[in-house]
Amino acid sequence: xxxxxxxWLVREQxxxxxxxxxxxxxxxxxxxxxxATERRARPRPRRRRLAAAVVPIAAAAAVLVAVxxxxxxxxxxxxxxxxxxxxxxxAAPAHAPAHAHAQQSVLVRVADHVRAQAQPAGNxxxxxxxxxxxxxxxxxxxxxxxxxxxxxxxxxxDALGAQISAGHNLADGLFGRKVAIATDxxxxxxxxxxxxxxxxxxxSHPIPRRITVTxxxxxxxxxxxxxxxxxGLFDNWLWGNSQDALxxxxxxxxxxxxxxxxLATLTDVTVTQTTTDGQPTLTLTAGYPAxxxxxQEQLIIGADTGIPVKFLGGNPAKPSVTVTYDVTRVSTGDLxxxx
Amino acid sequence: MRSRRDPHAFEELxxxxxxxxxxxxxxxxxxxxxxxxxxxxxVAFDKRRRFDTSYEDARPWLYGISVKLLQxxxxxxxxxxxxxxxxxxxxxxxxxxxxDGDLEQQLLGPQLAVALAGLSSDEREALxxxxxxDLQYAEIALAxxxxxxxxxxxxxxxxxxxxxxxxxxxDHDHQ
Numbered sequence: 481x482x483x484x485x486x487x488w489l490v491r492e493q494x495x496x497x498x499x500x501x502x503x504x505x506x507x508x509x510x511x512x513x514x515x516a517t518e519r520r521a522r523p524r525p526r527r528r529r530l531a532a533a534v535v536p537i538a539a540a541a542a543v544l545v546a547v548x549x550x551x552x553x554x555x556x557x558x559x560x561x562x563x564x565x566x567x568x569x570x571a572a573p574a575h576a577p578a579h580a581h582a583q584q585s586v587l588v589r590v591a592d593h594v595r596a597q598a599q600p601a602g603n604x605x606x607x608x609x610x611x612x613x614x615x616x617x618x619x620x621x622x623x624x625x626x627x628x629x630x631x632x633x634x635x636x637x638d639a640l641g642a643q644i645s646a647g648h649n650l651a652d653g654l655f656g657r658k659v660a661i662a663t664d665x666x667x668x669x670x671x672x673x674x675x676x677x678x679x680x681x682x683x684s685h686p687i688p689r690r691i692t693v694t695x696x697x698x699x700x701x702x703x704x705x706x707x708x709x710x711x712g713l714f715d716n717w718l719w720g721n722s723q724d725a726l727x728x729x730x731x732x733x734x735x736x737x738x739x740x741x742x743l744a745t746l747t748d749v750t751v752t753q754t755t756t757d758g759q760p761t762l763t764l765t766a767g768y769p770a771x772x773x774x775x776q777e778q779l780i781i782g783a784d785t786g787i788p789v790k791f792l793g794g795n796p797a798k799p800s801v802t803v804t805y806d807v808t809r810v811s812t813g814d815l816x817x818x819x
Numbered sequence: 820m821r822s823r824r825d826p827h828a829f830e831e832l833x834x835x836x837x838x839x840x841x842x843x844x845x846x847x848x849x850x851x852x853x854x855x856x857x858x859x860x861x862v863a864f865d866k867r868r869r870f871d872t873s874y875e876d877a878r879p880w881l882y883g884i885s886v887k888l889l890q891x892x893x894x895x896x897x898x899x900x901x902x903x904x905x906x907x908x909x910x911x912x913x914x915x916x917x918x919d920g921d922l923e924q925q926l927l928g929p930q931l932a933v934a935l936a937g938l939s940s941d942e943r944e945a946l947x948x949x950x951x952x953d954l955q956y957a958e959i960a961l962a963x964x965x966x967x968x969x970x971x972x973x974x975x976x977x978x979x980x981x982x983x984x985x986x987x988x989x990d991h992d993h994q
Contacts, residue, residue, distance in 0.1 A: 485981040489950035492931050497845035497853060499838055507841075507857035511833055514861045654835055681835045720834060 498691060501709075501716040505771055512793075512801060584744040586751050590762070591740035594786045595666055597733040602809035603627050605731030608637065610804040618804070625728045626812060629656040641815040654681065658725035665738035673738070674745050677725070678717040687717045712769035715746055719766045723779055726788050730807045736786035746770065756780055756789055767796070829867065833860050836881055843882065843951050847889050847927075855892060859885045882952045883962035886944050934984040938977050945970055946977035 604626040612618035624632040624640050631651035632643040658680045665673035679686040690710045722742045729735025743749060748770050754763045760783035767776040778799075780790040787807050794800030840859055844852030862884050863877075927935065935943055941963075948954045948962055956974065960967040 485978050485985060486950050488985060489931075489934075489946070489981065492928070492934075493842070493951050494846045494849075494928060494931075495842070497841075497850050499841050503841070503853050504837060507837065507853075507860070508830065508833055510857055511830065511860050511864065515829060515864060654831075681838065687838075724831070724834070 499713060500691070501712040501770065504713075504716060505775060509775070509800075584747070584751075586762070587740045587744035587764075590783070590786055591666070591737045591744065593784065594733050594740065595737035597785070599733065600731060600809045602731070602811050604810050604812050604815075605729070606637065606640075606808050606810045606815075607727060607730060608806040608808075609727075610806075612802050612804075614798070614800065618802075623727075624810070624812075624815070625655065625659075625731070627732075629659075631655060631728075637815075638818070641818055644812050644816050655724060655728040658721055659729040659732075659735055662722070662725040662729055662735045662738035662742065663732070665742050666734045667738075670741045670745060674718055674742050677721050677742055678714050680721045681717075687714050689714045709769035711748075712771075715748055715766075715770035718742065719746060719749065719770050719777070723788075723791070726779075726781075726786075727805065730787055730805070731809045733786075740781075740786050753783065754780065759789070760784065761789055829860075829864050832863070832877060832881075836878065839878070839952070840881060840885055843947075844885055844889065846951060847947070848892055851892060852889075855885065855888045858888055862888070876958070878952070879954060879958040879961035882948055882954060883964065886948070886962060890940070890944075934981050935977075938980055939973075942973045942977040942980075945973040946981070949974055 604624055607623040607625070608620055609623055610618040610620040622634045622637045622640055624634075624644075626632075629651055630649040632640055632648060633650055634640045634643050658677065661673055661677045661680060665677070675686070675689065676683070691713055693710055722739050725735060726739040729739070743764060746766070748766065748768075750765045750767075752763045752765070754761045761780050762783050764779045764781065765776055766778075771777060774795065776793075776796045778790075778792040779788065780792075781788055788805045790805065791803040792799040792801070837856065837860070840856045841853065844856040844859070846852070848855055859881055863881055866884075935946070938946065944963060945959055948959045949956075952959075952962075954962060956970050957967055959974075960970045963970065
């Protein structure tokens with residue numbers, strides 16, 4: 481029976497090197513290190529100087545702008561763009577990590593609480609994102625995710641209006657897909673939605689829940705300083721994609737609720753009650769096997785809102801990257817009008 | 820493409836395309852493909868300002884980088900093996916243009932090696948980007964930086980070669 485040549489070629493494609501979380505994380509870390517190296521080696525002084533000159537004006541303008549703050553925490557004050565990101569580290573855990581089941585219950589309880597929250601005003605979520613590497617000043621940029629699935633980016637909040645007016649929508653469907661899955665997970669079959677979320681980047685190449693660890697995979701992983709596990713790959717992708725959905729949909733209680741339910745399915749994620757900048761927070765920590773040994777990621781969210789506050793990644797004792805999120809609800813019309 | 824201006828967001832590009840690039844590179848080069856896939860993103864980051872933002876899909880650009888890295892990898896290995904062969908005064912290697920193909924075809928396995936035998940490396944690249952990279956003709960043209968017409972003719976010949984192979988195999992199975 482002659483099949484199409486394309487089908488045959490696809491069927492014959494060698495798959496002798498399965499995708500595993502150690503290789504994925506190593507490659508991601510190598511890329512991060514490379515990016516960090518470029519920042520050190522090739523700074524762009526002209527742009528930075530310009531940005532620095534703009535900051536005082538922009539900061540003053542930002543104070544005048546009426547911004548709709550999401551959710552309950554009345555103490556949350558939107559940061560003007562360019563302002564230094566909070567440097568206070570996460571406080572020591574209020575108590576030792578509890579049993580995994582109890583941790584998941586905490587997330588589900590917060591998810592239920594968040595789901596009941598009212599949809600905030602505005603038609604878009606503005607995320608001021610400050611990224612810092614050790615010993616380097618934080619770099620703050622503005623991400624705008626509209627409720628209709630558009631995405632706009634600018635170096636500063638004030639520059640977003642021009643991007644919207646020019647129609648520079650940079651969304652390509654991926655974040656929208658992750659947000660949609662998270663929304664479904666708020667009330668749907670969380671097990672099925674977890675599988676969709678893990679494979680959201682490439683639905684035609686679904687990430688298996690369990691992989692068969694062969695001796696060759698074990699050997700390859702050990703040579704790279706890790707250990708191959710049957711579930712690490714799935715957990716790694718579910719963790720990463722869920723975070724993406726949480727950031728992009730951080731202004732929507734349904735999305736946040738769905739993400740928390742999805743993360744509650746990860747038994748290797750620990751949840752700790754913490755305090756960040758005086759606010760009650762939950763610190764979700766993903767380590768081995770969702771991450772390679774010796775590497776962990778922490779996502780810090782508001783304890784009552786599920787809103788992302790901070791992300792830390794790297795060596796547990798010394799994070800190599802820290803990202804701080806400042807989430808507000810805004811109106812695209814206001815941004816275009818310069819408010 | 821946000822990552823062109825925002826280095827941190829380049830990681831999103833990684834998350835999106837790493838599985839596909841990993842599969843493509845490892846299918847071509849075995850375990851070394853893992854390093855080549857990772858290198859693809861490092862090279863892409865360095866060259867991100869050259870990326871034409873009018874293109875909505877970064878895949879052709881990334882696959883184009885991968886193809887160059889794969890070609891360099893096989894070329895380097897061929898050189899090293901040639902040096903070793905001469906040093907050991909082993910058997911004479913035929914100086915045909917498919918020497919890098921020999922290496923690559925070993926990794927592809929016997930069935931694919933037979934099917935792709937006789938194709939030039941250009942034809943093989945276009946064929947595998949079409950089949951394994953899931954790229955359209957115009958996207959392959961972007962990846963390989965050649966006109967679409969060139970891709971069309973390369974793929975016409977390559978696809979016919981594979982189809983001939985399947986026909987021969989089918990006939991053989993029925994005898």
